[in-house]
Amino acid sequence: MPSSSAASSSSAHSFNKILNVHKSSSRPRNATDVEESIKKLRRLILVDGIPSKANPSLRPRIWKILLRVHDISAETFLEYVGRGPCEVKEKIRNDTFRTLATDTGFKERVREDMLVRLLDAFVWRNHDRQESHQLGFTYVQGMNVLAAPFLYTMPSELEAFFCFAKFIEESCPLYVQPTLEGVHRGLKLLDRCLKIVDPEMYGYLRSKNLSAELYAFPSILTLCACTPPLDEVLQLWDFLLAFGVHLNVLCVIAQLLLMREAVMESSSPMRVLRTFPPLQARDVIGITVTLVRDLPADLYDELVRHPYEVSHR
Structure with a gap:
């Protein structure tokens, strides 16, 4: 079995290969090529994570590609x-x-x-x-x-x-409007998603008059950046930048599932929920990916659109 440093070095090599092709100026890069390299980056982020310790320059380069930041004046x-x-x-x-x-x-x-x-x-x-x-x-x-x-x-x-x-x-333009519309939408969607993926936990929290607005506001507002340690937050953001900010709602549910036992055994679950345990990015990402499959298509579509689509009501 390869050592973790060897695996990390191999992963860094895979990322560099894509990045070098991406910046190659030997021929003009068309939209299809760019999308193909972004697809490969996403897959590597999901499977291996960015080996930023092995190569600290990888993350900034990858983030710029995922965000399509080309013009820096x-x-x-x-x-x-x-x-x-x-x-x-x-x-x-x-x-x-x-x-x-x-x-x-x-x-x-x-x-x-x-x-x-x-x-x-x-x-x-x-x-x-x-x-x-x-x-x-x-x-x-x-x-x-x-x-x-x-x-x-x-x-x-x-x-x-x-x-x-x-x-x-x-x-996520709606997350930073003066009304924080996207954040409040995200919190409502968290309740609806939790009701589907873990009806027992949802029911228990509701029996204590606990909605996501009361316990998940900081996590939704900051895309989990309020839960240390920072190096784990950055790994989670690699995933969110690759696959979409909307998945943060499911990342918060994943954290709830990781602390499920403590929540369900507490007569005052808000005490447990006041401070989330240290973030474990790879575990959270793994659970989040499985949660996507459990959601009805129309609810998932709403989840995808909630950070940016202005509702006309």
Whole structure:
């Protein structure tokens, strides 16, 4: 049986092979080629995970491909930064100092001023784009935590900014509207999915008047980034960026199933649910993939669309 370091090295080689083909400029890359390489990346992420310890440059390169971030303009970013603090600067600064506050590795790599700069720049970017976009963006609760993995992972603030902006504006725009519409939709969908995949647990929580709004709000709002350790969060985000933010709802259910015994045995389950156990990304991903198969097609379709599709009601 190969050692874990040999397996990790082999996995890194597989990823590099795809990435090298992806960036090869020997011939123009058409949309079919790009989609094919993204499909291969997704499969590797699902089967092996990104071996970021063996090769730290892999994750940032893969995230940029999955997010389809091609245009990175230093001039544009510096122009936003040059404008200084935005109109909601106090709101931003009320949150940034406590972002992943207990994670020393994060604090060593990402200073508060980096977070502030990125979030100010994001607000300025959308200040300019409001006329041409259906949804406007400003700073809202939780955005600081969603920005944190990008600043931690990317080699520069510049790359972190463009990845974060693309992610927010295209992957989960409804999660960062002032009403947090996507988050509340996600919480309702969590209840509906839990009722199907584990009716007994759902019934027990409801008997204690516990809905997902009460115990899962931070996990849905931050795409599980509020549950340490950060290296496990990043592995989970590899999966979410590859297959879709909507799967975070099922990732939270997977965490509930991993703590099922403690929840079901507690006469006050909210005490257990107040602090989720340390994140175990590979276990959560494994359970999430099996949960997808248990959902009716129409409910899964609703789940897929909830982070971005504006409802016309």
